Amino acid sequence: MTTTTKPTLSLRCQLPHGVQDRFLVEAARRRRAEAALRQGFARWGYQEVIPPTFEYYENLTVGASAELQQAMYRFFDHEGRTLALRADFTPQVARVAATKLFDQPMPLRCFYIGSVFRCEEPQAGRKREFIQAGIELIGANTPAADAEIVALAIAALEALQLRDFQINLGQMAFFRALTDDLPGDALLPIREAIDHKNNARLVEALDMAGVTGSQRDLLCRLPDLIGGPEILDETRALSASLTEASRAIAALDHLAQVYHLLRAYGVVERMILDLGEVRGMDYYTGITFRGVAPGLGWPIVSGGRYDDLITQFGRPLAAVGFGLGIERALLVQTRQGMPAPSIAPHVLVRGCEHPACLALVDRIRQAGCRVEVDVLGQDEAALVNQARQRGIPRTLCWTGDHWRLTDEKGKRALTEAALLQEAETWCS
Amino acid sequence: MNPLTIALPKGRLLEPAASLFRNLGWCCDLGNGSRQLLTTETRKVKTTEETMRFLLVKPADVPVYVEYGAADLGIVGQDVLRESGRDVYEPLTLGFGQCRLTLAGTPSQQGRDFRLVGGLRVATKYPRLTHAHFQEQGLSVEVIPLAGSIELAPLVGLADLLVDVVETGRTLRENGLVELQTIAACQATLIVNRVSHRLRLAEIRQLLSGLEAAKQRGVP
Numbered sequence A: 001m002t003t004t005t006k007p008t009l010s011l012r013c014q015l016p017h018g019v020q021d022r023f024l025v026e027a028a029r030r031r032r033a034e035a036a037l038r039q040g041f042a043r044w045g046y047q048e049v050i051p052p053t054f055e056y057y058e059n060l061t062v063g064a065s066a067e068l069q070q071a072m073y074r075f076f077d078h079e080g081r082t083l084a085l086r087a088d089f090t091p092q093v094a095r096v097a098a099t100k101l102f103d104q105p106m107p108l109r110c111f112y113i114g115s116v117f118r119c120e121e122p123q124a125g126r127k128r129e130f131i132q133a134g135i136e137l138i139g140a141n142t143p144a145a146d147a148e149i150v151a152l153a154i155a156a157l158e159a160l161q162l163r164d165f166q167i168n169l170g171q172m173a174f175f176r177a178l179t180d181d182l183p184g185d186a187l188l189p190i191r192e193a194i195d196h197k198n199n200a201r202l203v204e205a206l207d208m209a210g211v212t213g214s215q216r217d218l219l220c221r222l223p224d225l226i227g228g229p230e231i232l233d234e235t236r237a238l239s240a241s242l243t244e245a246s247r248a249i250a251a252l253d254h255l256a257q258v259y260h261l262l263r264a265y266g267v268v269e270r271m272i273l274d275l276g277e278v279r280g281m282d283y284y285t286g287i288t289f290r291g292v293a294p295g296l297g298w299p300i301v302s303g304g305r306y307d308d309l310i311t312q313f314g315r316p317l318a319a320v321g322f323g324l325g326i327e328r329a330l331l332v333q334t335r336q337g338m339p340a341p342s343i344a345p346h347v348l349v350r351g352c353e354h355p356a357c358l359a360l361v362d363r364i365r366q367a368g369c370r371v372e373v374d375v376l377g378q379d380e381a382a383l384v385n386q387a388r389q390r391g392i393p394r395t396l397c398w399t400g401d402h403w404r405l406t407d408e409k410g411k412r413a414l415t416e417a418a419l420l421q422e423a424e425t426w427c428s
Numbered sequence B: 001m002n003p004l005t006i007a008l009p010k011g012r013l014l015e016p017a018a019s020l021f022r023n024l025g026w027c028c029d030l031g032n033g034s035r036q037l038l039t040t041e042t043r044k045v046k047t048t049e050e051t052m053r054f055l056l057v058k059p060a061d062v063p064v065y066v067e068y069g070a071a072d073l074g075i076v077g078q079d080v081l082r083e084s085g086r087d088v089y090e091p092l093t094l095g096f097g098q099c100r101l102t103l104a105g106t107p108s109q110q111g112r113d114f115r116l117v118g119g120l121r122v123a124t125k126y127p128r129l130t131h132a133h134f135q136e137q138g139l140s141v142e143v144i145p146l147a148g149s150i151e152l153a154p155l156v157g158l159a160d161l162l163v164d165v166v167e168t169g170r171t172l173r174e175n176g177l178v179e180l181q182t183i184a185a186c187q188a189t190l191i192v193n194r195v196s197h198r199l200r201l202a203e204i205r206q207l208l209s210g211l212e213a214a215k216q217r218g219v220p
Helices: A024-043 A066-070 A090-098 A143-159 A171-179 A184-195 A199-209 A213-224 A228-241 A246-264 A327-336 A354-366 A380-390 A416-426 B014-023 B060-066 B077-082 B127-136 B170-174 B195-200 B201-216
Strands: A054-056 A074-076 A080-083 A108-117 A129-138 A166-171 A271-276 A287-292 A301-305 A319-325 A347-349 A370-373 A396-398 A402-405 A408-413 B004-007 B038-045 B050-056 B075-077 B089-094 B098-105 B122-126 B143-147 B161-166 B178-186 B190-192
Touching: A024 A108, A024 A143, A024 A327, A024 B098, A090 A319, A090 A370, A108 A396, A129 A143, A129 A327, A143 A166, A143 A246, A143 A287, A143 A319, A143 A347, A143 A370, A166 A171, A171 A184, A171 A213, A184 B161, A199 A213, A199 A402, A199 B050, A199 B178, A213 B075, A228 A246, A246 A271, A246 A287, A271 B004, A287 A319, A287 A416, A287 B195, A347 A354, A347 A380, A354 A370, A354 A396, A354 B098, A380 A396, A380 A402, A396 B038, A402 A416, A408 A416, A408 B075, B004 B014, B004 B060, B004 B201, B014 B050, B050 B143, B060 B075, B060 B077, B060 B170, B060 B190, B075 B077, B077 B127, B077 B190, B127 B143, B127 B161, B127 B178, B161 B178, B170 B178, B178 B190, B190 B195, B190 B201, B195 B201
Parallel strands: A166 A271, A347 A370, A347 A396, B004 B050, B004 B075, B122 B143, B122 B161
Antiparallel strands: A054 A080, A074 A080, A108 A129, A129 A319, A166 A287, A287 A301, A301 A319, A396 A402, A402 A408, B038 B050, B075 B190, B089 B190, B098 B161, B098 B178
């Protein structure tokens, strides 16, 4: 009988709960996704903002929910001021816009890609450090601006080659108009019940708050007001007798306009209107949306209009934007069978002291190829073997008077010119 | 498209849950002697055939499967759901599995003002709910999490009180314990994954209306 002792890594080799290393193919996957998004955002006219990873805690909590504030990693500087790692980019971009970009021509189009930090229980696709990519369109409060954001979110998901996703579009301005007269503690259970589509609880909460009439009817209908633009007609009719009827109807009209513009973008088959979308009520003032895809139980992208945030940094600027969880998107990519990027070198070259050798290697690299030069002094046979094992398609050796290329076609002698010409095809 | 997947709870809710689906035309045979945890069933609705996948899962795990989307839907008691704190839709209570989450103890605990007692120990399978209940009343208690047979705890001095679900109250009475306070009424409820609800809206709505109709008819 053999006994096996489990090897325990010393603390030196352990990671804290909720963070991970990314390397080899996983690192390449992430950077490929970031590159696709960066390119997409730039093509839509967005420019990058790179705020610091940590700031004063009070500034990072502006507009943040109580849960998010609790989840922030806090620490102190040498003067005893409380700092925090960002849990979200939006307050940072808001601060930059309000203090440094406010006199640029409006609207501002900003994007960001980077780590955010939340000390919560890790769940699928989201650890305590995770990557968020997002955009903010600042200084425009029109249906056209709203439509651009939603269309860009869709374009971003398509740039990541996700299939079958769906965007649910809501209108917080409608929910606010519908519930503005309700005191906070009465509204909270109503909103939670709608958020969980818990009809039994909703009725209870409405009874407790003494809500009656068309306000009650509408609130009861909200969890089911999901579909195409036809639900707006029904909702308009029901809203006619509300106290805030004109505000509510204006909100619905705005939503209808956004939907109409999205039709022009050619993306309505991905859209579902959802008036029961009431998350983030303290934050969103207008349209809200969430992107979901089969293969993941949580949304991949979420956003909306938040006109009350930037004023807290000193400038009253309207804003709309979204954030996309890159790890979540990568999970969906994998589940949808997207192949991993290739990270193997294109060619393995035997080590050689000849300056002409290395000059040629440099030219192959300039042509865009990944070239690995052996530094262990291995001979050609060993290198060919290694290449086969590692999935590297070809090996190159300088014999003294010509280049010898070994690939799946066999061994070939090549002149420098011929070699360079072939190398062009290796990484196309 | 993949069939919808529903997680059913092992234990006392399984039979009424399964009979609900049998009533709707599915030949739901889970739990009947076989050790199978996953079956795919088909039913005929007019001329079309519908398929659904059934999973057999521990009650505490139903909200996990549904939150992650491994199951699109699940049936679970509201006590277990609240304790899990999982973020799912709860569109329909199912009218069976009624019970109440109760604070109980030995008869000597009756009439005590707990505000005046420090260091109360409460044994329970529902640590989160228990903690929340006492915190809402401004009371700080020591919660002792146990996995089962909670009635034992106050009898041997492990705890002063217990929080557990009670149907008839017979188990408590037989152990010489009394109910002190009802915390919440619970019943079986249908839960739905948030993403599945958006992506499979028509099918889920159809299922919901079928279940609602069956509930009105008094099934199970």
